[in-house]
Amino acid sequence: MAQKLFKCDKCFKLTPLIQKTENLSKGIQRNFFECKNCKAKTTVYFSDKRLRRMIKKQQTLNVQERKAVLQSEIEQRMNELKTIYETSPIL
Numbered sequence: 229m230a231q232k233l234f235k236c237d238k239c240f241k242l243t244p245l246i247q248k249t250e251n252l253s254k255g256i257q258r259n260f261f262e263c264k265n266c267k268a269k270t271t272v273y274f275s276d277k278r279l280r281r282m283i284k285k286q287q288t289l290n291v292q293e294r295k296a297v298l299q300s301e302i303e304q305r306m307n308e309l310k311t312i313y314e315t316s317p318i319l
């Protein structure tokens with residue numbers, strides 16, 4: 229199986245796409261890729277309890293229409309969290 233690669237923002241080298249999760253404060257988690265070359269972390273998204281619950285729920289939904297609605301709610305929440313935590317000193 230071919231390994232997925234992504235280009236690192238910091239060193240511009242290709243690195244295997246391995247998603248990791250780390251716990252920040254107050255139940256916030258960060259999903260990120262870690263560059264194999266320079267160890268830089270590229271944030272995929274931040275999640276809180278509410279968002280993780282939404283994602284879980286979406287994975288179990290069979291109704292395509294509701295899935296789409298939930299998807300847009302998830303994206304909205306991801307954007308909110310990103311705005312809050314990307315600039316936060318807790319990182």
Ligand SMILES: [Zn+2]
Pocket residue numbers: 236237238239240241263264265266267268
């Ligand atoms: Zn790198």
